[in-house]
Amino acid sequence: MNSYFNFVLTTTICICLGVARGQDVDWPHYLGSKERNLYSSLQQITRENVSKLKVAWTYDTGNRAEYQANNLIVNGVLYTPTATRAVIALDAATGAEIWKWDPANEPTGPGSPRQRGLVYWQNETGEEQRLFTAVNGYLFAIDPKTGATIRSFGEKGSINLGSGLNTPGVIYKNMMILGGLGGKGVLRAFDVLTGEQRWIFHFIPRPGEVGYDTWPQGSHETASGLMPWCGQSLDEKRGIVYAATKTAEPDFYGGDRHGSNLFANSIVALNAATGERIWHFQIVHHDLLDKDLPCAPVLLTVTHEGKQVDAVAQGTKHGLLFVFDRVTGEPLWPIEERPVPASDLIGEQAWPTQPFPTKPLPLMRQTYTEEDASNISAATQQMTLDRIRAAPNFGPFPAPSLKETVMFPGFDGGMEWGGGAADPDGIYYVNVNEMPWLLQMIETRHADGTELGLGEKDYMLYCGVCHGLDLKGNLELKFPSLLEIDKRKTRAEIDQMTRQGRGRMPSYDSMPEEKRNAILDYVLSKSEPPSETSAVPKDTKQAVRDTKDSKPTYAFGGFRRWLDDEGYPAIKPPWGTLNAVDLNSGELKWKVVLGEYPELTERGIPPTGTENYGGPLATAGGLIFIGATADETFRAFDKQTGELLWKSSLPFGGNASPSTYMVGGKQYVVISAGGGKSGRRLGGTLVAFALSE
Numbered sequence: 001m002n003s004y005f006n007f008v009l010t011t012t013i014c015i016c017l018g019v020a021r022g023q024d025v026d027w028p029h030y031l032g033s034k035e036r037n038l039y040s041s042l043q044q045i046t047r048e049n050v051s052k053l054k055v056a057w058t059y060d061t062g063n064r065a066e067y068q069a070n071n072l073i074v075n076g077v078l079y080t081p082t083a084t085r086a087v088i089a090l091d092a093a094t095g096a097e098i099w100k101w102d103p104a105n106e107p108t109g110p111g112s113p114r115q116r117g118l119v120y121w122q123n124e125t126g127e128e129q130r131l132f133t134a135v136n137g138y139l140f141a142i143d144p145k146t147g148a149t150i151r152s153f154g155e156k157g158s159i160n161l162g163s164g165l166n167t168p169g170v171i172y173k174n175m176m177i178l179g180g181l182g183g184k185g186v187l188r189a190f191d192v193l194t195g196e197q198r199w200i201f202h203f204i205p206r207p208g209e210v211g212y213d214t215w216p217q218g219s220h221e222t223a224s225g226l227m228p229w230c231g232q233s234l235d236e237k238r239g240i241v242y243a244a245t246k247t248a249e250p251d252f253y254g255g256d257r258h259g260s261n262l263f264a265n266s267i268v269a270l271n272a273a274t275g276e277r278i279w280h281f282q283i284v285h286h287d288l289l290d291k292d293l294p295c296a297p298v299l300l301t302v303t304h305e306g307k308q309v310d311a312v313a314q315g316t317k318h319g320l321l322f323v324f325d326r327v328t329g330e331p332l333w334p335i336e337e338r339p340v341p342a343s344d345l346i347g348e349q350a351w352p353t354q355p356f357p358t359k360p361l362p363l364m365r366q367t368y369t370e371e372d373a374s375n376i377s378a379a380t381q382q383m384t385l386d387r388i389r390a391a392p393n394f395g396p397f398p399a400p401s402l403k404e405t406v407m408f409p410g411f412d413g414g415m416e417w418g419g420g421a422a423d424p425d426g427i428y429y430v431n432v433n434e435m436p437w438l439l440q441m442i443e444t445r446h447a448d449g450t451e452l453g454l455g456e457k458d459y460m461l462y463c464g465v466c467h468g469l470d471l472k473g474n475l476e477l478k479f480p481s482l483l484e485i486d487k488r489k490t491r492a493e494i495d496q497m498t499r500q501g502r503g504r505m506p507s508y509d510s511m512p513e514e515k516r517n518a519i520l521d522y523v524l525s526k527s528e529p530p531s532e533t534s535a536v537p538k539d540t541k542q543a544v545r546d547t548k549d550s551k552p553t554y555a556f557g558g559f560r561r562w563l564d565d566e567g568y569p570a571i572k573p574p575w576g577t578l579n580a581v582d583l584n585s586g587e588l589k590w591k592v593v594l595g596e597y598p599e600l601t602e603r604g605i606p607p608t609g610t611e612n613y614g615g616p617l618a619t620a621g622g623l624i625f626i627g628a629t630a631d632e633t634f635r636a637f638d639k640q641t642g643e644l645l646w647k648s649s650l651p652f653g654g655n656a657s658p659s660t661y662m663v664g665g666k667q668y669v670v671i672s673a674g675g676g677k678s679g680r681r682l683g684g685t686l687v688a689f690a691l692s693e
Contacts, residue, residue, distance in 0.1 A: 023665035027073040030117035030168045031419065031615070031657060034234040035299035038421035040660045043621035044667035049691060050623060050636045050646045056668060056690040057095035058651075061088065063684035065113035066655065067674025068614065071686070072120050073661040074129075079144065081118055083674060083684055085111030085135040087142060093663040095688060099147030103135040106149065106158070111135035112502050113674075116231075116417070116656070117168040119176055120144065121192050130192060132176060134165035137500040139178075139190070154195030162509060164501040167231040167296070167417070170241065172272040177232055177241050182501040184510045185226025185263070187243050189275060199275035203228070203245055203263040210277065211262030223257060224510050225249035226264050230417055231296035234272060235310070235326060241272040242312055242326070244293035250462060251290040252400050252441065252556035255347035260285040267297055267314045267322070269329060279329030283314065283322060285351035288343070288400050289439070290411055291317050295419035295615075302426035303584045304332050313428055313583060315415035318396040319364035321428070322357050323583055333359035333586055340397035345441065346552050350399045359586030363415075363579050364432050368393035368408040372572050376605065380564040384571065387562070391438070400441045400556070407439040408571070411559060418615030418628060418657050423639070426584045429616045429624055431594055434609070436571045440557040442469065451553075455522030458515055460555035462508070463523075468558060471526055478676070482523050494520060567679075568597070569611070576609035576629065578616065580642060590642035595629030611678045615657035617669070627654020627671050630678035634658075634671055634687070652676075652683030666690055 031038050045053065061067065065083030072079045078092040089098040104110050111134075119132040130150060131142040139161055141153035149157035161180055169178025175189040175198050185203030190196065203226040204219060205211040215223065228243040235242075248257055248264040265284035270277055284291045298313045302323075312326040323332045337353035365372065373384040393406040413433040420430035444457045451457065460469055466479040473481035485494065498516060499509045508516055562570045569575045573593070580589040595610030612628035619625070623645070624637040632653045636646040652675035660669045670688040675681045 023662060024076055025662040026075070027071070027659040027661045028120050029072070030070055030119070030170075030231065031296065032617075032659070034170050034236055036231065036233040036296040036419060037298050037300060038419065038615055038657060039423050039618045041620045042660055042662055042667050043619065044662070045619070045623065045669065045691060046621040047623065047638055047645060050621075052692050053636070053646055053648070053669070053689045054692045055648070056688045058688070059090055059095040059097070059686040061086075061684035061686070063113075063674075064682040065674060065684065066676035066682070067652075067672045067684045068114055068116050068656045069672045070117045070657040071659045071670055071672065072118055073659060073663075073670075074120055074144065076663050077144070078670065078686075079118055079120070079131060080672065080686060081115040081133055083113035083115070085115055085133065087118065087131065087133050087147070089144070089147060090686070092661060092668065093666070095686065101133075101142050101147045101149070103140075106135065106140070108136040108138050108158075112164075114166045116166055119168045119171060121171050121176070132168070132192075134161065136502065137161050137164055139165070139195070141192075141195075153193070159190065159195040162500070163227065164505075167229060170232045170234045172234055172236065172239065172241065175272075177234075177272065179228030179232065179243060181227055181229050182224075182505070182508065183227065184224055185228070185245060187228055187232070187241075187270065187275070189272075201268075201270055201275040201277070203266075203268070205262060214259040214262040216256070216258055219257065222512070223248060224508070225251075229292070230294055230419075233297045233299050233312070235299060238327065239272045240278060240326065241270050242297040242299070243268050243270065244295070244297055244314060246292035247284075247287040247290055250556070252288055253345070253348065253554045254286055254288055254350075255345070255553065257286075258349045260351060261287070265291060265293060267293065267312070267324070269312075269326070281322070281324065281329060281331075283316060283355060285354060286349070288348070288350060289397065289407070294413060294416050298420050298422050298428065299326060300422035300426060300428065300583065301424070302332070311583065313420065313422065315420055315430055317411070317414040317416070318409040319362045319366070319414035319432055320357060321360050321363060321430075321581060322355075323360075323586075331357065332583075333357060341394050341399045343399035344401050345399075345554055348399070348554075354397050360581050360583070360588065363430065363581070363588070363591075364409060364434050364577070366409065367395050368406050368436055368571060374564055374568070374570055375572050376564065376566070376568060376600070380566070380568075380570070383564060387570070393436075398439060400439060400554070402441055402443060402554075404438055404440040406562060407437040410435040410437040410561075412437075412611070416613055418613060421616045421618040421624070422583075423618045423620075426582065427589060427639075428581045428583050429579065429618055429639075430581070431576065431578050431612050431616060431626060431628055433611055434571065434575050434577070435569050435611055436562040438560040438562050441554045442557050444553050444555050453518075453522065454515070455518035455520075457553060457555075459519050459522050463519065464555055464558065466505070466559075469555070471523065474559065483526060486524050491520065491524065494523070568600075568608075573606075573608035576612040578624070578626065578637060578642065580639070592637065592642040592644070594626070595631050595633070597631065613655040613677045617658045617660060619660060625658050625660070625669055627656065627658060627673070629653070630680060632673075632675065632680065634689070648689070650687060651685045653678070653680045654687075
């Protein structure tokens, strides 16, 4: 606590000397503003002097995990959420620690990584402030001055959300509006003082509501998914909140959810005061390919057909950018429904068309042809040619099949959760992945023709995607093995995890109890035979045996990046790009390669770009700052031309969106460097840059 009082004393002295408050510029919201536009009006760092940018300070959080925080800076204090869900306050000018809030001291205990930000609130007079953070499905209120839990909020300082949260909500008046991970899709508003729920919007429509007829009857009682996990944006003046939603579950088989499935894969505009729907647009109908909208909608103003239009731009995993009038929901350019492949899975009814904007044009390739075979080496080129001929790509919407296909655009974008930046000139900046993956469904039957038992079948549908059909997990994607889980967790602990969700695992609290218990029985049976009381009854197993009259069911065969023998993406570069799109005209302004593999450059191969996670930052100084790449480098580009002006090595991959702020008249740019993506080293270091003296 002494460090806090020392900080207050130092700040007071600075104010008396006239060097602090008048020259401070905050970064008080996730992604910079409630418009989520990753833009700053600061211009001390410019095209002309960015080459003088040096490390100003670093701070090691002590964690080694995916550290993806976009940090808040308010009144000269930087607030960061770590990979264990601790919250740390630092002197934003020096990186000196002021206080640390540790969830280990709360009933929830430490949480899982991939927390991307915090929410800061203060009342109209500025006399009362709060920070909000989420741990294991609970939302906590913290005093920003001291780091103490505010016990008057909710139940002794927290409220139970019933679902995970990795992306922070947005404040409207005295309400926090947020989504979450897992469970039935909802957007909720909570009172920032009491934690009381003020309103709720159900993305799976109830009888009589718009969209109810796009689902099988009664789906509102059993369906799940649709959680708007990637964050929300707010038009504060008009009181409109914009949410981008997830796929309905299961992600890859829709035989039990025929219809277009509103409001899955949709951008939805709601009255921020009441939660009432204003307008919506569904970007993927009846999604079968995990094309959840990956990033928060970005609000900006453009000149369209000679008039100023307040717009909202929504990026997608398949590299398309949809732009709407944010008030009416009308697209700025026509959107066409184009035919896509039909499904050959029995019982599936893939939607016959999908929306494609006529402007802007796609920001990445939409098909993988033989011309896209890798050219890294002769051997790699032949290998990719052989594979694409055996498992051809069918564009961005291949219908899932028992036959393997190359999935391109891939499951991780196109655009990803880092989102895009937008400046006042109506230019939108975004980084894009061009990574091929492999897609294949499996029929959920045993070799003898008998259908799988209830628990095994539902495990494959709901859990096998991440943990593997063999329960061995996925080391590359960091999904843990479930083999012998009974030696690490009790059944009660596993039960609680499946109800509340944890990390990337959604909450399955809305799943029928019988189904959830059957899955637990199956998983635990892999460690030891289930007890007589917990095993699925023999007559139940017999009842689901396959017959000639029953239709087959299917499960996703698992996430598999398609890499060549050297571990690089099995496609001709570029593998990652940074793009500037003029949304006044809908035209691409520039596109540049983002990232490189030095070992390939040394072989004489031009920079290829890399897989990238974390968004760009645009400034009035004419710059775009971005980490994101697999080469553990932070870069600055010329906003007008895309020219690379500066770069600096990071201790770990900067898989986070950077922040910028001014303290004591000096502009800083800070990024969380935690790595872990693209098979890179894990860390947990904050790195702040400023101009050298």
